[in-house]
Amino acid sequence: MTNVLDQVILGNPIQNYFILAIVLLFVSMIKRYLSQWLANLLFKEVRKWAPDIDQHEFSHLLLRPLEYFFLLVAFMLTIDHLNFPPELNITVYNGFSLKGILSTLLELALTLSIIWIILRVIDFVSLMISKSADLLHDKTDNQFIVFFRDFFKAIVFIFGAIAFIRILFGAVLVNKIIAGLGIGAAALALAAKESIENLICSFIIFFDKPFRVGDTVKVDTYQGAVEKIGLRSTRIRTQDKTFVTVPNKKMVDSILDNISLRTQQRAVFRLEVAGDTAADNLLKVLQDFKALLKQHDKVADGFIVNLNDFTKDTYVIQVIYLTNVIEGVPFNQLKSEINLGFIKILENHGVKLSSTTVEIHEK
Known part of the structure; x- marks a missing residue:
């Protein structure tokens, strides 16, 4: 039996493949319990800051990404002790070897799992803050939370895209892109002038609060209830039940009548x-x-x-x-x-x- 396990297949003894299979099987069996244990450990700390958060809500957000993360880490740590078969290290396309492609895919998968966890953490933080906002019965605070949740998610996606570019094309291209931003920043700012103005105006709306979600407003020829304040625009449900999207810059620069604030x-x-x-x-x-x-x-x-x-x-x-x-x-x-x-x-x-x-x- 020992001789059989010592036989080499694709550059590795059979026993190493057995070890890989056993580790993956073991991690697959305990990943749910391991993720639950880590989630419970984190929940004990989080509960001090948000006593109204339900443990099921917290676990539901983190369990799935943690399970995949643990399984992926276990797989990467295990195969690191295996030798890549020389006969499989072939050139697939334009100088890219099979080994390099598989290694890149693993890095992408690990990066994706980390981004997934960070996004779920952002969701949880927004949920935690919204629980406190619900106690104040202020719809604007809830919309403020949604706004910044989307804002931070957009930042995570940008950094995630940079990480993907670095993995796929190397750090040299990332450095060139960052260096090129200094030259192209003016052109980019000019091209995205309207979007940047709308983004700044969205911050003005949230901090100055000329209107809130649920208020009935009149801007130009449009009148209706504000349903959402986004990064770029404000959505209004008109009296005809149509859904109008108004750029935030217009909501700030135009004369706006907040009908809900009238006293008589x-x-x-x-x-x-x-x-x-x-x-x-x-x-x-x-x-x-x-x-x-x-x-x-x-x-x-x-x-x-x-x-x-x-x-x-x-x-x-x-x-x-x-x-x-x-x-x-x-x-x-x-x-x-x-x-x-x-x-x-x-x-x-x-x-x-x-x-x-x-x-x-x-x-």
Whole structure:
């Protein structure tokens, strides 16, 4: 049996292949437990900073990448003790040997697993911070976390791409790229001027907070609820339920009306009555209009009811009032209720309309 294990196949004794198989089998069997043990060990430390984090959430993020990482490291450490068969060290393409290609693939796989772990750590940190943000009931903080999660992931991808280039083409090309950035930085900045401006404006939005996720805003001709603030643009769900993407630079530079921050809503009502209406009846209408608004609990004090203008054919009555009702549907119901009250008052005093123009301005 010893002689059989000592036989050399492809430049290595058979027993070395058995050792490789046993190590991989062993690591495959314990990788879940080893990853769980390491995740639990890390969770004990993390729980001090985020007591609301569930252990299952933490383990779910890290278990899979840790398993592949341990298996890959065990494989690389084991095959390092094997001799690459000389008969397989052939030139595959343009001077690249099979040994070099396999070694490069292993380095790429290890780099990819490390990047995977780092991305999961970023996800976990954002989850940990979002748990604290949920306690404050602030949607902007949650969007702020999503923003920086994507930002740091983009940085990881950039460094990962540089690492891949170094593995595939060597450090010389990476050095040339870095050296070339000094020359091409101006051209790159000029080409990416709009993107850089939008990125800077996204930071301005998060720190200055002119609006938050969930706010209803109006910018230029677009009005709707803010659903997401991204690295380059802000997504708005319009009143027509369309999804509009507005560059962050426009959100910062344009005059933006944050409708959600208004404390009251203003309504302007203009009513034209017939020019042959008696002055006494007109005065009674104005008095009843005032009484109606004064008795209404949803109309703020300081309303205006007056004879705003008149011509040879009409008298123009103007009504301006403020209300604490902000939402669209309740506000429209309130207007309908008050308008019906005005119509009844006109009927009670026998006042006829020459023409009726109603203008509602919401500010």
